Amino acid sequence: MSRQRPEPVQAIKERRDSVLRRMTNSIPYIQFLGVEFERRGDELTAILPYKDMLIGNPELPAIHGGVTSAFLEVASITELTWSNFWEVMESGGGAETDWSTEPLPPLPKTIDFTVDFLRPGLPRDAYARARVNRSGRRYASVHVEAWQDNRSRLFAQATGHFLMPE
Amino acid sequence: MPQIGKAEAQKFVDRLPHCRELNIRVEDAAPAQVSMSLPYDARLIGDPDTGVIHGGAVSVLMDTCAGASVRMHPENGGALATLDLRIDYMRAAKPGDSILAEAKCFHVTRTVAFIRVRAWDSDTSVPVATASGAFTFTPISKSERPPA
Numbered sequence: 651m652s653r654q655r656p657e658p659v660q661a662i663k664e665r666r667d668s669v670l671r672r673m674t675n676s677i678p679y680i681q682f683l684g685v686e687f688e689r690r691g692d693e694l695t696a697i698l699p700y701k702d703m704l705i706g707n708p709e710l711p712a713i714h715g716g717v718t719s720a721f722l723e724v725a726s727i728t729e730l731t732w733s734n735f736w737e738v739m740e741s742g743g744g745a746e747t748d749w750s751t752e753p754l755p756p757l758p759k760t761i762d763f764t765v766d767f768l769r770p771g772l773p774r775d776a777y778a779r780a781r782v783n784r785s786g787r788r789y790a791s792v793h794v795e796a797w798q799d800n801r802s803r804l805f806a807q808a809t810g811h812f813l814m815p816e
Numbered sequence: 817m818p819q820i821g822k823a824e825a826q827k828f829v830d831r832l833p834h835c836r837e838l839n840i841r842v843e844d845a846a847p848a849q850v851s852m853s854l855p856y857d858a859r860l861i862g863d864p865d866t867g868v869i870h871g872g873a874v875s876v877l878m879d880t881c882a883g884a885s886v887r888m889h890p891e892n893g894g895a896l897a898t899l900d901l902r903i904d905y906m907r908a909a910k911p912g913d914s915i916l917a918e919a920k921c922f923h924v925t926r927t928v929a930f931i932r933v934r935a936w937d938s939d940t941s942v943p944v945a946t947a948s949g950a951f952t953f954t955p956i957s958k959s960e961r962p963p964a
Contacts, residue, residue, distance in 0.1 A: 678861040679870035705833040706880075707897070714834040715898035716879035720872025757863050760871045764902040 665749045669739055673731060673754055685724050692736055696725035698776040705773065713771030722778055722808040723763055726792040729780035730758050730812055756815035758790060763810040771805055772798055788814055820847050820888050828887050835880055848921040850884040853914045867911035874935060875903055877917050878947040882931040885919035886951045889929060893956035901949035909944045913937035929953055
């Protein structure tokens with residue numbers, strides 16, 4: 651019985667990273683906030699590098715609540731798009747597809763988004779990880795958590811519902 | 817008691833670096849009630865296929881407007897912070913349109929303020945988004961209170 655040779659690790663990484671890069675580079679608002687993504691396998695971590703422009707309370711100072719909310723929404727939408735596209739990307743035939751030009755899936759639309767502000771966002775980098783709790787044909791529910799210095803001390807969390815593209 | 821009017825509300829917004837960056841303008845202000853606008857800006861696009869503004873930018877406008885309505889409440893003594901905010905997105909904002917938000921702080925307890933916000937583009941028949949939430953704030957000191 652002949653067994654297929656496994657894909658070289660470099661090709662796998664390049665495919666995943668290039669798709670993720672295209673997904674985030676194509677969205678002006680992600681660039682405007684300066685949100686970056688780190689990938690470990692299929693796990694994404696969103697990073698919001700600190701900039702003075704993100705401040706909403708100059709006395710404390712603290713990151714603008716709207717910015718925190720926006721960061722969490724960006725992390726949620728990216729996770730949802732990424733996790734849905736993952737199967738397409740990893741279902742074989744990867745070698746024949748040119749992932750630098752393959753069309754990306756349309757984006758889900760936010761139906762509602764509820765943010766719980768647990769602590770002020772300090773003037774330093776913030777991180778977020780989102781988890782898709784349910785992804786149906788039409789709707790998805792996503793939970794996202796954000797922290798700064800300690801992973802266990804969240805400064806904000808949110809739940810959102812999204813309309814999946816047709 | 818703090819002064820309450822459009823100029824004070826604009827001063828509140830202008831002190832926030834992120835709002836200056838987005839060019840958020842106060843359109844009107846009254847006690848516990850503020851409206852403000854966010855001009856269309858290509859940097860805020862969330863869907864490059866349609867040119868529609870990202871929900872995150874709308875949430876910045878909603879949160880700012882809500883915060884300002886709390887600031888403009890006669891019981892507010894200064895500092896405030898968002899406790900929670902829920903935003904419902906009814907429809908996509910029209911690319912090219914400014915977004916106008918109207919916030920009302922409809923109830924306060926000693927340190928908690930409850931707010932509602934609505935936002936529209938040039939079509940005022942259906943809101944683009946609505947929001948409700950709670951803020952915490954520092955109440956005015958006794959000495960600032962007008963005599964009963």
